[in-house]
Amino acid sequence: xxxxxxxxxxxxxxxxxxxxxxxxxxxxxxDRFSYSKERPFYSVAVxxxxxxxxxxxxxxxxxxxxxxxxxxxxxxxxxxxNKILSSGHPGxxxxxxxxxxxxxxxxEHSSKFIIESNPDYCIVIAxxxxxxxxxxxxxxxxxxxxIINTLLHYKIKPVIVELPEFGIIETTNEMGxxxxxxxxxxxxxxxxxxIDNIKTYRKAFVKELETVNLKDSVIQIAFxxxxxxxxxxxxxxxxxxxxxxxxNKKLGQAIINELIRTINNR
Numbered sequence: 001x002x003x004x005x006x007x008x009x010x011x012x013x014x015x016x017x018x019x020x021x022x023x024x025x026x027x028x029x030x031d032r033f034s035y036s037k038e039r040p041f042y043s044v045a046v047x048x049x050x051x052x053x054x055x056x057x058x059x060x061x062x063x064x065x066x067x068x069x070x071x072x073x074x075x076x077x078x079x080x081x082n083k084i085l086s087s088g089h090p091g092x093x094x095x096x097x098x099x100x101x102x103x104x105x106x107x108e109h110s111s112k113f114i115i116e117s118n119p120d121y122c123i124v125i126a127x128x129x130x131x132x133x134x135x136x137x138x139x140x141x142x143x144x145x146x147i148i149n150t151l152l153h154y155k156i157k158p159v160i161v162e163l164p165e166f167g168i169i170e171t172t173n174e175m176g177x178x179x180x181x182x183x184x185x186x187x188x189x190x191x192x193x194x195i196d197n198i199k200t201y202r203k204a205f206v207k208e209l210e211t212v213n214l215k216d217s218v219i220q221i222a223f224x225x226x227x228x229x230x231x232x233x234x235x236x237x238x239x240x241x242x243x244x245x246x247x248n249k250k251l252g253q254a255i256i257n258e259l260i261r262t263i264n265n266r
Contacts, residue, residue: 033135035142036095039102041153044116054259055114055156056086057097057147058125060242061164063088067123070252078260085119087111093129094143101150115154121219122156123255124148127163128241131197132171134186137204144205148218157262159255162223163201167230167240174240219262225254 054071056062068084075082089100089109096109103110114122124147130140144160151158172180172195184195191197209215226247227233230240236247243251 033139035139036098036146038146038149039099041150042102042112044118044154049118052080052082052263053117053119053121054082054084055111055117055119055122056084056088056125057101057111057114057122058088058161059092059097059129060088060090061125061128062086063090066243066248067252067255070249071256074252074256075259078256080260080263085114085117087114091129092126093133093135094126094140094147097124097126098143098146098150101147115150115156118154119156121159121259122151123159123161124151125161125164127201128166131163131166131168131201132183132241134183134190134195134197136190137197137201139190140201141205141208145208145212145214148209148214152214152217158218159221159259160218161221161251161255163198163205164223164243165198165227165230166242167237168196168198170230170240219258221254221258226251 052075056067056071065086066088068086072082072084087100087109089096089111092100092109097111100107100109100111101115103112105113124144126144126147127140140163148158148160172183174180175183184193187193187195187197191200194200206215209218227236227250230237233247236244236250238244238247
């Protein structure tokens with residue numbers, strides 16, 4: 001029996017829709033899990049200002065200047081005149097935090113101005129969105145190294161806050177059924193099905209630092225100095241994946257302590 005023109009049209013349209021869905025989903029996966037290539041460096045003018053200048057880049061843990069005044073006041077109390085510059089991109093994974101360093105100032109989340117300001121140190125707080133998004137330890141380590149190499153190229157000392165402790169299982173459950181199940185599937189491929197990947201990502205990053213002989217080139221802030229187990233220090237959090245005011249104060253103090261120790265030992 002010959003296929004009617006109407007059925008043929010429906011079949012063609014259906015095939016087209018399926019093709020579009022498959023291509024769109026494929027593009028989404030490629031974009032989500034693809035590694036950023038190293039960007040070419042740009043020129044930066046030399047700044048003669050001797051004030052201790054500190055940059056901060058990261059995700060929502062940095063956005064809104066959450067740590068700016070804490071660091072500024074804490075360092076002033078210790079006798080260090082300082083200038084704090086920050087750029088936070090809510091929801092950003094390490095890949096985007098790296099790419100923001102090269103975006104022009106017309107871009108809302110460009111952090112290029114921080115490098116152009118020639119800071120002495122640059123604090124990097126990233127990884128919560130990598131971990132929650134189950135993109136894989138290698139993805140996180142790769143882009144953190146790109147950030148570190150960029151800062152070192154401009155003679156800026158990287159201050160790396162260890163991938164923060166947070167309620168990763170609780171965060172996954174709060175995502176809703178579709179996103180939560182999607183990330184559980186991703187975890188099967190990137191972390192042997194374990195949702196709580198924080199320690200895995202941390203270990204992979206440290207191992208990568210050691211492999212490329214950069215461990216001594218960065219200052220590392222152990223997050224255990226703030227909280228070593230989300231369930232045991234809930235008062236430090238305002239939700240499952242963000243610090244409270246008290247939590248930010250404790251993180252700020254951990255950073256100040258390490259900065260002062262480093263400065264005094266130069």
